Amino acid sequence: MYYRFFEGRRLAAGSGPCGAPVSARARAKLARRLQASASSLLLGAGLLTLAVLPVAAAQVAGTARSPASGLTLDHPQAPIFVAYPDDGHRVAHPYVLLEGSVLPGTSLQLNGRPLTAGPDGLFIEWVPLQQGANLLRLTSQRGGQSWAATLRVFRQAAPARAAAPLQPLNPPRTAEVVDPDQGYGVNPVRAAWEDDAGRPVLYARAGIRAEVVAVRGDLSRVRLADGRLLWASRDTLRLLPPGTPLLLAAVAAPRWRAAGAGEWQELEFPVSARVPFQLAEQGGRLQLSIIGARPGGSWTLPAGLDLNLQAQASTLQLDLGVGRPLHGFQAFYRAGELGDTLVLRYRTAPLPGPLAGRHIVLDAGHGGSELGGAGSLRVPEKGLTLPITLRIAELLRAQGAQVTLTRADDRTVPLYSRPLLAEQRGAEVLVSIHANAIPDGKDPRSVRGIGSYFTHEQSRPLAAALQAALVAALPQAGDDGLHPAANLALTRPTSQPSVLLELGYLTDPQNLRLLMSPAGQEACAQAVAAGLGRYFALLPQ
Incomplete structure (x- = not known):
């Protein structure tokens, strides 16, 4: 079961993995439920x-x-x-x-x-x-x-949610994000600014400023410079003194530090103020929207840089071509002696080859006080993911891969420490091992099989390689397919291709027995190792 209860998921088999991610408006209630054992x-x-x-x-x-x-x-x-x-x-x-x-x-x-x-x-x-x-x-x-x-x-009928009253701020106030950043590409749910449907629109960085027009309970209603209204966690913002102006940021032409395949490259944009931005991958290109910004000075681009600039009334749209498939991207603010810069960092896929020397981070889901899905055969999810992950690591190391484990025993590991570890170690891929379950209200006979979850298109080839290897090795488990655009803590990270594997449903008897058996665990481990080997071997030239 993937993580939704550090971010709002019940750690029990009936809680279910599927459905919309938990919005900021539900987090306070969900956090209280987490305290109950x-x-x-x-x-x-x-x-x-x-x-x-x-x-x-x-x-x-x-x-x-x-x-x-x-x-x-x-x-x-x-x-x-x-x-x-x-x-x-x-x-x-x-x-x-x-x-x-x-x-x-x-x-x-x-x-x-x-x-x-x-x-x-x-x-x-x-x-x-x-x-x-x-x-x-x-x-x-x-x-x-x-x-x-x-x-x-x-x-009983689901209780109606009593929405806290909306309290307008008249006049609106300028606010600054005070929560420290967690890495460069982790994208924790607490930093998300969401639309009315609870979908994350952007991930706020420490020090950015925006206009707060109202508050509701533990949320702030934030108005971007382009007029969009979003919801942000209220306690991540500090209201500045009344009358503090909200200025457009002047963004100067970038400095480019180029590098080869698999190495990090950087674009540094000098900025006069920290403002919100959106970073997305589309069609193999990176799109950076700097909201509340205008071009500063004359823009002369470095030779060989495929960067398109479109200046709108309050937003700079930057479109970057990278030449090869992406294999990690980040955007963050960096303080320097001459002021702040907005850094766009990215790397393209490494060259194809064997597993030897590849740096892989494996995450055994849950652990310690976080049981994961309930275990009907008296082994909770955390007890199934660990031995499979340890065996995958053993198989990869035997082929020369450098493997980092987020946990090697039964201990509690904070949720965001897992992708942060992968980022700090410079992992080429992050693979999180889980077992699935269904939510209340869904017939357990209706769903089974192995599924692969990912958020960003850079992760699709990895997810496809792992899914194909697992389904080929374990056809009796069933094929739950690829799940793109997943909004999960272990798939949202952008610093490397990140995939979460659900190796079967704990609520399906055959899937559960397979995951409990030594033969099934070995087959899962062998398949994941084979899928990773095929992925790296088939990277583009």
Whole structure:
């Protein structure tokens, strides 16, 4: 499951990966929900009442290693293990996903109706709900012993959001971004300025100024120099004294530091003020829109630079041709003795060749206190992604690649530390390993398979190579396809091609069993390593 709950995603199997990213308007509520620990429902031998064990305890107590897979199991002796939902769960849908496992060889009933449990005890059910409170009673028998678990699930309409009132600022105030930058191409969600649909329009940099025309709750209504109105996190801005003017930035002709394939090149534009900008890749070219800017001085471009300039009333549109496919791009402000410069940094794809010497960053999803998707067979997502990632690293290193891991054990790694590490190490690619799940309200029988997520077109060839290798090696898993334009923390970074792999759905029995098996994990690792090898071998000459 990819990260949406550091950015607003529930860390449970029913939370689901798909759908629109969380907007700034939802972040405060989602952050509060993050503080609540998830729980699993356990029934020990002879117990007839519900036992709820916090996740923190589940990581310490009642664990064992599976001799078949080498994975650490949570509560291997609990006769009934409910991975999802929690007791007291509330859902705005007519069905709820019920998943977990019983001891192998036991029978299973839900409210007296037989349920199918696999030879390994796995059950994943799509349970209809009545309006209001629903009592789900699970019973299990083996020999002369029996166990029961009861949990409550409430079906209710989604509560209407009470929007905070819009408070206009009359007159509007100039504000400055005070949040420090996180790297050059990480693009954290907190820095996003969004449109009314919650889509990020640009990522604000420290020190830029804009006009705030209103506030609503924890958001500021920002008006750009071109008239567009966006939403920004209120606490990232500092209102300047009344009457502080908002000046257009004078942008001078750039200085160009050229380099060869795979090396960073830079354009430095001297600026008189820090203003918002948008940076996008389109058709193999970079488009930089400097909002609230005008040309300063005479523009004489360096020889050989394919740069087109279009000056509008309040915006400079710069269109840069780079000659080869992009393999990383950034834009940021740099302070110097002679004033600020806006730096446009980019590199083109390295030359084709083997894996030897390639610098690859691998990210094992979640870890530590971040479990990821719920594990119906008693291994959460974090316990599946780590051994697969470690094996991929082993295979790549055997071919001479330089591999950096965001984690090599079960520890909590801050979300943005992962892409920041890739940027600081100068990674050529970033690959994040996850397992998927479905959201509440979606039939678990409706979706399965391997999927590859990316945001920027520079990452498409890498995603396609990895997807093709995985589907060829694991056709039984299913093909969930490519997912372009993903708005995810591990795919938004632009400093290198960045791809997030979902190696199957934890809510699909076959996918889950495949990811739990040593053979399935080995096949995944071999396929990712092969896909990376093919990607680098087929880079353009």
